[in-house]
Amino acid sequence: MILALLSFTATQVQAFELFGWKFFESSEEEQEAVPDPLPYEAEISVSAGEEETTSELKSASILVQEQSKPPSGEAGLLSRALSDRERLVAKLYSDGRYGGTVDISLNGLPLETALEQSDLPDARPVKVNILINPGPAFxxxxxxxxxxxxxxxxxxxxxxxxxxxxxxxxxxxxxxxxxxxxxxxxxxxxxxxxxxxxxxxxxxxxxxxxxxxxAGPQARFGRVSVNGTKVTDPDFVVQQAMLPEGGIYSPEDLARARKRLNELGIFSSIRLVEGEIEGPDGSLPITIEVSERKRHVIGAGASWSSTEGFGVEAYWRRRNLFGRGELLSIDGSVGRLGNESLADLEYSARIAFEKPGVFGPLTSFSTSLGAKQENPDAYKSRSITFDAYLNHQFGETLKGRAGAEVYYANEDDVFGEADYLLAGLPAELTFDNRDDLLNPSKGIFAALFMEPAYDTLNSNAMGFVKGTVSSYFALDDSKRFILAGKATAGSIFAPSVEAIPASRRYIAGGGGSIRGYAYRNVGPRVDGEVTGGRSIIELSGEVRIQVTETIGVVGFVDAGNAYEDSFPDFSEGLKVGVGGGLRYFTPIGPLRIDAAVPLDPEKDDPDFALYVGLSQAF
Missing domain, CATH: 3.10.20.310 (membrane protein fhac)
Incomplete structure (x- = not known):
C-alpha cells in the first residue's frame, strides 16, 4: 500500500494548514491583511448583439472576479481598474477584435478623470461600471x-x-x-x-x-562552469550535466542536463545561463548556477486499511554525503498495528547507499542491507537481505538495473518451519512515459523483473520472472475522465511450491493487488490455508472522474489469482473485487479512499475493505 504522508503546520490558535490549504480561518482574518479595504460592486455591460461574449469577458475581468477581495484604498481600486482595462483589451485582441472599446467608470466618474483627480465620489461601495463594445472580428x-x-x-x-x-x-x-x-x-x-x-x-x-x-550566429557549446556549490564538487556537476562541448547548441541538451541535475536530489534550484557567443567557431559558454538543498532530511508517513490495519514509517537521509551526489538513508516501518499482538507485527529496517556517476554520468551504484518480519495470514517470515546494483539510464523513458542479492529467511507456514539462503542475480528493466507519477492521465508504465537464484541450504535452483504494464487514457481534453488499466503476470521456476520461501511465492489479495480480499490471502490452499503459488495473474481497471478541481470519484474492478504450477492452469477462476472511491487532489498528489467488496470471498476474507493512501492505486 502506498503511504499517505501528512504534514500539519500550526498557523493560529483556531486555524491549521494541511497540504497548503488553511482551514477554520475566518474571513475577518483574511481581510485584516489589506489596509484600508475599499469595497466596490462591479458590473459588465456589452453592446447589443454581442451578449454571447459576456461570460468570457467576465471571466477575464479582475474587477469582476476579485470584487470579494477589496483593494487597499482608492489608489488600489484605480490600479485594479487600469490593469483590468488592459486585460479586457487583450481579451478582445485574442478574439481578433481590434476595433473594440473598453470604458470603465467609478461612481459615474470615467477612469481617466478619476486618475487625474485622484479622488472618487463618496458613495460606498463604489459602483464600477464596465462598458464594452467588442467590435467586429478582423x-x-x-x-x-x-x-x-x-x-x-x-x-x-x-x-x-x-x-x-x-x-x-x-x-x-x-x-x-x-x-x-x-x-x-x-x-x-x-x-x-x-x-x-x-x-x-x-x-x-x-x-x-x-x-x-x-537568426544571429550559429553557436557551439563552449566551456561549462559552475556557480553556487558549497559542498558539491563542481567537476561532478559538469560531468552529470553532459553538455557536449564543441557540439552544436541545442535547447534539448540543456533541458536534459537540467533534468539530470534535478534528479540528483541535491539542488533546490538549477539555472543554465547562456553567455555571449565568442570566437570564430561560435563558442557559447554555459554557467550552471545551483543552490544546494539541506543535506539532512527526516520524514514520516502513515497508511491504513481495514484488512491490514495501520502502518507507520520513518526515514533519515543524508544527501551529498561526500560531495558527489551520494545518498545515505535509513528507513524503518511497522505494519498491521491494531490487527496483531506486539510480537506478531510486521516491521522492517533498512540502510541504503547510492552513488551516482559511476562508469559515466548515466550509471549509478546502490547497495542496501535490510531486515524485516512479515506476518500475513498465510505465513510468518523473518528475513535479512543484502543487495548491490548497477543502475543505468538508457534514455528519457527507459532504465534498468542488474546486480546481486543474498537473501536469508526463517519461515513458518502450512508446510512447517524452514530456513532458506538464496544467492541471486536480479535484473529489472523499466519503461515509463507517464505524464504524472502520482496522478497520470496518459502514458505507459511497464516493468520486467528476472532473477535466477540458488538456495544454498536446500540445494534448489529457481528462477523468478514478473512483468507489469499499466496504461492511461483521457477521454476528454480537460482530462477529467480517465480510463486506467493494469495487468501483471509472473512465474517462478522451482522444483515445488514448498522449495520457494513463502515470502517470495506469488500470493494475491490486498490493497496493491485485488482490493476487497485480505492481504496476501488469494492463491492455492492446503487444508484451507494459503500456500502461495508459482504463477500469478492480476488485472485492474478504473474509471477516474474529476468532479471539481479538488474532488474526484473512481469506480474499479480488480481480478486475479495465484496458481500452483509455474504457468497458470486456471484450475481456479479469477477472484474479482469491485468498488469505488473518492479522491481529494492536493499539491503533492491525490489523497485516496477506496472501498471494495470481494465477490468470491474465502476463509479470512472480509465482507468489504477500506483503503487510505496517497496517489492513485496505480
Whole structure:
C-alpha cells in the first residue's frame, strides 16, 4: 500500500494548514491583511448583439472576479481598474477584435478623470461600471514571414497565419514563439524577432502582418562552469550535466542536463545561463548556477486499511554525503498495528547507499542491507537481505538495473518451519512515459523483473520472472475522465511450491493487488490455508472522474489469482473485487479512499475493505 504522508503546520490558535490549504480561518482574518479595504460592486455591460461574449469577458475581468477581495484604498481600486482595462483589451485582441472599446467608470466618474483627480465620489461601495463594445472580428490579410539566416519557411499557413482566418493575437504570438523555438533548435541561441509590423485596416476589417526574424550566429557549446556549490564538487556537476562541448547548441541538451541535475536530489534550484557567443567557431559558454538543498532530511508517513490495519514509517537521509551526489538513508516501518499482538507485527529496517556517476554520468551504484518480519495470514517470515546494483539510464523513458542479492529467511507456514539462503542475480528493466507519477492521465508504465537464484541450504535452483504494464487514457481534453488499466503476470521456476520461501511465492489479495480480499490471502490452499503459488495473474481497471478541481470519484474492478504450477492452469477462476472511491487532489498528489467488496470471498476474507493512501492505486 502506498503511504499517505501528512504534514500539519500550526498557523493560529483556531486555524491549521494541511497540504497548503488553511482551514477554520475566518474571513475577518483574511481581510485584516489589506489596509484600508475599499469595497466596490462591479458590473459588465456589452453592446447589443454581442451578449454571447459576456461570460468570457467576465471571466477575464479582475474587477469582476476579485470584487470579494477589496483593494487597499482608492489608489488600489484605480490600479485594479487600469490593469483590468488592459486585460479586457487583450481579451478582445485574442478574439481578433481590434476595433473594440473598453470604458470603465467609478461612481459615474470615467477612469481617466478619476486618475487625474485622484479622488472618487463618496458613495460606498463604489459602483464600477464596465462598458464594452467588442467590435467586429478582423481576418488576416497580407502576411509575410521571413528571416535573416536559419532557412525558415516563408509560407504563412505553415505558421498558422492563413489569409482569411480570424486574426487572433494569440496566433501571432504562437507563430513568433515557433519561429524562435525552431531557430534555437537549429543552433541559433540568440535568435530574435527583429521586426513585427501589424496594420489593422478598419474599413476592410483585415489585419496585415509582417514578421522578420534574425537568426544571429550559429553557436557551439563552449566551456561549462559552475556557480553556487558549497559542498558539491563542481567537476561532478559538469560531468552529470553532459553538455557536449564543441557540439552544436541545442535547447534539448540543456533541458536534459537540467533534468539530470534535478534528479540528483541535491539542488533546490538549477539555472543554465547562456553567455555571449565568442570566437570564430561560435563558442557559447554555459554557467550552471545551483543552490544546494539541506543535506539532512527526516520524514514520516502513515497508511491504513481495514484488512491490514495501520502502518507507520520513518526515514533519515543524508544527501551529498561526500560531495558527489551520494545518498545515505535509513528507513524503518511497522505494519498491521491494531490487527496483531506486539510480537506478531510486521516491521522492517533498512540502510541504503547510492552513488551516482559511476562508469559515466548515466550509471549509478546502490547497495542496501535490510531486515524485516512479515506476518500475513498465510505465513510468518523473518528475513535479512543484502543487495548491490548497477543502475543505468538508457534514455528519457527507459532504465534498468542488474546486480546481486543474498537473501536469508526463517519461515513458518502450512508446510512447517524452514530456513532458506538464496544467492541471486536480479535484473529489472523499466519503461515509463507517464505524464504524472502520482496522478497520470496518459502514458505507459511497464516493468520486467528476472532473477535466477540458488538456495544454498536446500540445494534448489529457481528462477523468478514478473512483468507489469499499466496504461492511461483521457477521454476528454480537460482530462477529467480517465480510463486506467493494469495487468501483471509472473512465474517462478522451482522444483515445488514448498522449495520457494513463502515470502517470495506469488500470493494475491490486498490493497496493491485485488482490493476487497485480505492481504496476501488469494492463491492455492492446503487444508484451507494459503500456500502461495508459482504463477500469478492480476488485472485492474478504473474509471477516474474529476468532479471539481479538488474532488474526484473512481469506480474499479480488480481480478486475479495465484496458481500452483509455474504457468497458470486456471484450475481456479479469477477472484474479482469491485468498488469505488473518492479522491481529494492536493499539491503533492491525490489523497485516496477506496472501498471494495470481494465477490468470491474465502476463509479470512472480509465482507468489504477500506483503503487510505496517497496517489492513485496505480
Amino acid at each position: 481576418t488576416f490579410g497580407k502576411v509575410s514571414v521571413s528571416s535573416k539566416g536559419g532557412d525558415l519557411s516563408t509560407d504563412p499557413a505553415f505558421w498558422g497565419l492563413t489569409g482569411g482566418d480570424v486574426a487572433a493575437s494569440g496566433k501571432i504570438l504562437t507563430a513568433e514563439n515557433r519561429i524562435l523555438s525552431i531557430l534555437r533548435g537549429r543552433g541559433y541561441p540568440k535568435a530574435r524577432i527583429a521586426e513585427r509590423r501589424i496594420t489593422a485596416d478598419h474599413s476592410s476589417k483585415r489585419l496585415d502582418v509582417t514578421l522578420l526574424a534574425d
